Amino acid sequence: MSNKQNHPSLLPQGVFIFVYLAVLTALEFFVALTFNSIIILVAVALVKAALVLWYYMHVYKLGEEPKEDHESYVYKAGTNRIGLWLFLISDSFVFGGLMVMRLSLLGLTRPDLNQTLGFFVTSVLLVSSFFMNRGEVQLHNGNRKGFLQNTMVTFVLGLFFLLGVVLIEWHTVPAIAEPILHLFGEPEGKEPLKASSGPAGAAFFMMTGMHAFHVLTGLIFLIIVWVNGKKGLYDEKQYPVEAAAVYWHFVDVVWIFFYPALYLIGTAI
């Protein structure tokens, strides 16, 4: 496959997938607020994850049998792709373990969090995934400027998500967190969740903390490909961009499961 080949069909595809994801997220939020059916929430999360895995992370590329010479760039990129996916499999065991911890400690209860803020930061991450996909496709189509712009938007949105969780949700700096939480309808004088207060706090801080750490590494990855893209790399050898994108979407997939687990499922305690 030539790198310069045009794939105009991929851009609208990204938009469609994003619309599906947005509708499903809204559905999730609505279900949680009204009749809170665990089965629907789990099913929606699985469908969302499958959409991202297939259309944004191109998991099908793993099955492509290369006919190239072992020393060629395409073959080596394929090896790197396998390495990255093996790493993601390994990493998902950490998140799986955290999910087991949360289910074991909290069962069908959840931390008492601001659901509107949760919905907001989730949307920010979802939109960032959309722009990441756009950036990758633009580079593939040979549009470097579009790639740089979209990657920068992804980076800024990712940073927003990170700050939203670490600064506001965690109540790190009360002077900043409180007015914003108030904006999202948090009642005055409500005691914020603490890491040491009980199982809900412990699970919440551990899960969001581990996820935030991955968001941070993803941001570093994004800024690296942005700077190198600015320098003019990735004309032919585009695998680093694909890797950054796949990793970024993986962080999103994790949140697709963590979001209902922390904000939606069960009753607040």
Added chain:
Amino acid sequence: MKNNSLGKAFLLLVIAGAVGYGIGLGLDALVTGGLNFSGSVASAFTLLFGFTAFFFGLYGYRGITRGLVFQVVGTVAGALFVTGIRALLRLTAFGAFFFSEPAWVFGALVGVLSFIAGVGIVTDWYKWARGMDTPEHHEDEPGWEKYFSVSLDHKVIGIQYTVTALFLIAVGGTFALIFRTELAASELQFLTTTFRAFNQTGPQFYNTLMSLHGMIMIVSILLGVSGIINYVVPMIIGAQDMAFPRLNAFAYWVAVPASVLLLMALVLGGFDTGWTGYPPLSARAPVGMQMFFLGVFTAGWSSILGALNVIATVLRMRAKGMTAMRMPIFVWASIATSIIALTATQLIGLSFQLVMFQRLFGMGFFDAAKGGNPVLFQHLFWFYSHPAVYVFVLPGLGVISELLPVFVRKPLFGYRWIAMSSLGIALVGFVVWAHHMFTSGMNEYLRVPFMYSTMLVAVPTGVKFFSWVATIWGGKIETPTPMLFVIGAIVVFLLGGVTGPPNAMVALDLHLHDTYWVVGHFHDTIFGGFVFPFFAAIYYWFPKATGRRMNEFWGKVHFWLMTPSFLTLTFGMMYIGLRGMRRRVADYDAALGFDNAHLILTICGFLIALSVLIFFINFFRSIKHGEPAAGNVWNSRSPEWLVPSPMPAHNYEVPFEVVGEPYDYGLPGSKYVEFAAKKAGKH
């Protein structure tokens, strides 16, 4: 190796150790106002200064020396940083071990990262991130010196792994000898309550040594497994190197600071939980516990990244014609072991992290007073730590299957079955973890399913035994040292295997749990599944690495000394275990009547140590003085033996193609590989 540099290294070790001891004593005295001659700070500084100076004398300021200097500086800098912040926030700045616990943890973490930066393993990645290109391979300097700094050659890394594993075996074995000596008779003889080492009383010190014996041996086994896999797998699949040479080197080099952290656990107050680190005890143990957690966490990354590399290498870099069912059986075993190491290892890292955070931030994961659940820890922990034993033994069992046909001159019986049995053990291994928890107070209905899934492991293992016996049957058996160890491995692993199902049965396990029976069973499985095959592999592939053979006579002495002593040791353990000897205790009641048995066990322990000492001397002597052996020493069909030893840097000069079955020994006209004709104008 130049003798003068070794002498200089030891001299510097002594001097720097003394200087470090003095500095540690002084610092401690500044904070506590008194001299504590067996204190932790003095010991920690002795350790760090001594080690660093040793490598400085040996090798100069580069490679591992630079890494260790960076680690020491990083640890102190990180700890001072947290101490400063705590002082500003008016929290207690200093703790029982000079620095406070958060300072030690942060310092240790910074230390590990500094080591990685200092040793130079991330330099290429850093260049890539800056958009620069680096050459695909780096040339190594000739001679022994390349083993002390970053090399991308899988064979160098394999040897680095193996030698580090041997070093850790010696450390862990020494710990075992110390506490085994204390156990030789009832009552406390030298590890008494008035004894002091590293700020610990005798019984505390016993617990620390016993716990660290476990974990240091486990890390040593993981490194040994990686060593054999790294050295052998790319060679026998016809690859030039691993798929990701830098990641490969990274995986090795993170294990070095991890080992330093484990040793720091010994001096920073130790810990008394055993290698399992169960809370609530581990939530209260001294700072050494945190060093232990961090050390295991770091070593875990070595295992994960190594496994990732192995899978990618086997998937992508096999020689032409090497279909799945024509891969050497050791490759199948490596894949099976890597699947476990890649995935499950994350869970031990996670469970230890959760305890670390519980201690640092008061997050009540396993604290029942805060709504946590200590049994949850055991589930997370054993989800790795049971499959971990298959990580240890599967490559060893692969070595047995790989070597057996060579020495009986017959095809391997049931190739497909034995390939699949490795995968079978690995996959069943994921669903058996709770058999460690029959007495833990977990839900009782979980016991029976876990009992059956555990006994299911015996089926693929039985397939392996069946194949080995059928392979030996009617063969022309030769018994050079590697074959002796293969036979020893089969016998010992059989004993370990048949003592397993009794533990799996709930009714029996309630009696056997936490007794010496389990200790005996475990040592049988690990010696049979790892230690014996590991020695077999070293004796077998030693000529490939060095071009010389290890001494046969001393190899046989090693075997005939170790095997009977070891069998007596584990039989004795199981015997007193059945009669009620509890494991992990420093002392036992004389009225139990175990004094004689324990004395015999201690003697056997020392005999094993003696045999391993003989091995060490043989190993290091043979590098220089062994009998030259450049050809196909064992008359093997495997491609690595069809080219002269030692192997050149990028393996085969001409690629080979697989044209037949790997183990058709003794079948006339059969061929496994064919080398392409050497072209005159090679690039």
